Amino acid sequence: MNGFVPPPRLLMGPGPISCHPRVLQAMSQQLVGQFDPSMTACMNDTMALYRDVFRTRNHWTFMVDSTARGGIEAALVSLLKPGERVLVPVIGRFGLLLKEIAERVGAEVHCIDVEWGRVAEPGQVAAAIDRFKPQLVALVQGDTSTTMCQPLAEIGQLCREKGLLSYCDATASIGGNRFLTDEWGISAVSAGLQKCLGGPSGIAPITLNIDAVERINRRRHVEAGIRASHHRNAAGARIGSNYFDLAMIMDYWGEERLNHHTEATSMLYAARECARLWLEEGGDNVIARHQRAGAAMAAGLEAMGLRLFGDSHYRMNNVTGVYIPLGVDGEKVRAQLLQEFAIEIGTSFGPLHGRIWRIGTMGYNARIDAVLQTLACLEQVLLLNRVTVNAGDAVAAALDIFKS
Incomplete structure (x- = not known):
């Protein structure tokens, strides 16, 4: 073996x-x-x-x-x-x-x-x-x-x-x-x-x-x-x-x-x-990095035309919930994203099962290239599944957050 x-x-x-x-x-x-x-x-x-x-x-x-x-x-x-x-x-x-x-x-x-x-x-x-x-x-x-x-x-x-x-x-x-x-x-x-x-x-x-x-x-x-x-x-x-x-x-x-x-x-x-x-990066800097990466992911998803889940005042910096578009097989999209682009995003549990995806921006992956790559690849998978999205807007919106 x-x-x-x-x-x-x-x-x-x-x-x-x-x-x-x-x-x-x-x-x-x-x-x-x-x-x-x-x-x-x-x-x-x-x-x-x-x-x-x-x-x-x-x-x-x-x-x-x-x-x-x-x-x-x-x-x-x-x-x-x-x-x-x-x-x-x-x-x-x-x-x-x-x-x-x-x-x-x-x-x-x-x-x-x-x-x-x-x-x-x-x-x-x-x-x-x-x-x-x-x-x-x-x-x-x-x-x-x-x-x-x-x-x-x-x-x-x-x-x-x-x-x-x-x-x-x-x-x-x-x-x-x-x-x-x-x-x-x-x-x-x-x-x-x-x-x-x-x-x-x-x-x-x-x-x-x-x-x-x-x-x-x-x-x-x-x-x-x-x-x-x-x-x-x-x-x-x-x-x-x-x-x-x-x-x-x-x-x-x-x-x-x-x-x-x-x-x-x-x-x-x-x-x-x-x-x-x-501690080397500085705790406050790490938290700010997570906040920025999470905000960029959220802005990109909304610019794409997707709807975010939950009370916006209390969202974690490091995980974003987003509604799966109506008529879309959420597990099929996740599988395509993993198999064809090597990116894993999360499913959901309980009353949210099949209703939202959960996308993390945390730890080593709370960085600009990981966020932009995920948004661009998710957009492409949705287009392959004939979902109407605002092509190109997601990466642009995320970049605006990172540059601000």
């Missing part, structure tokens, strides 16, 4: 994206032992770098060796116990994922169901908190299923005032959209590399403030007491996961360096390089 050589692709969907060459190079470096001083120094460097990415002073900023979903699960199974109440504003598919994971923990979950294409209003969240009295508010900042970016500042402040923990999944938004962990008062945040940070999927940066750490350690002490008495009550205080137990992972990343798992060394190298690239 021959070795696998991936075909050349320009990944312009909602993620993953084309990996930055420097990140690929970093991943090719040789392994060292997980307790080698150079390795623990690399871990400490990575913690410091991601404090800058998350805009936080949280000491406990580290990596969970898993895809971004593992980071989400680690946060929720470690912060929650059965019977506790959780409020989840659902603005898309990934809000539903938070709901499912919390339910699997045994939490009592209450949702604010928001029309897809909109975001939750702070007043809705405040009213729901007063009604349901949750211990945790869990939400997604950028939900790629709807391309909406949930404002967090007022909700984070609201949770602080009411003495609640807040958790945010920032997988699809961190790095390309403004995120201020400390200023907004978010208790716990998890993310991934494969979107705006320009890396591969496989490791999940996470940050925890003192309140979240105290909750996790309080559960650790309760569990220790239960084990000592050889008794476990019906509620089951001990969390259901060993691998995703943040208390144990913190022991691994802390000064004790207690063995928990074998570190995913190559992914750690990738995470470190992703953060180095972000």
Whole structure:
């Protein structure tokens, strides 16, 4: 059997994206032992770098060796116990994922169901908190299923005032959209590399403030007491996961360096390089680059004659939703774009399935040539399918954004 050589692709969907060459190079470096001083120094460097990415002073900023979903699960199974109440504003598919994971923990979950294409209003969240009295508010900042970016500042402040923990999944938004962990008062945040940070999927940066750490350690002490008495009550205080137990992972990343798992060394190298690239360019510059590329893509699609999806005030910088023209087979167009032009754009889920495409401009691909190539090739595929478009206008409109 021959070795696998991936075909050349320009990944312009909602993620993953084309990996930055420097990140690929970093991943090719040789392994060292997980307790080698150079390795623990690399871990400490990575913690410091991601404090800058998350805009936080949280000491406990580290990596969970898993895809971004593992980071989400680690946060929720470690912060929650059965019977506790959780409020989840659902603005898309990934809000539903938070709901499912919390339910699997045994939490009592209450949702604010928001029309897809909109975001939750702070007043809705405040009213729901007063009604349901949750211990945790869990939400997604950028939900790629709807391309909406949930404002967090007022909700984070609201949770602080009411003495609640807040958790945010920032997988699809961190790095390309403004995120201020400390200023907004978010208790716990998890993310991934494969979107705006320009890396591969496989490791999940996470940050925890003192309140979240105290909750996790309080559960650790309760569990220790239960084990000592050889008794476990019906509620089951001990969390259901060993691998995703943040208390144990913190022991691994802390000064004790207690063995928990074998570190995913190559992914750690990738995470470190992703953060180095972000900081070298300057976080504000990276966000501005994503904003410009996203605005250019949106302007190009509209100039072509297509209609954008969702509330324009709350669109993510890095993913644009666009309605599939009436009478057009959206999957056929996506297949032609991939097979004939080597460009991937995204399909959609749930109530948006078959109604919109999702086009990403993120990470290494948030650049002028990638945007112009995607617009020009999509225009050509639509023309091949006898769709009336304003030929040539898309690239011109995008160029105007990049030149402004």
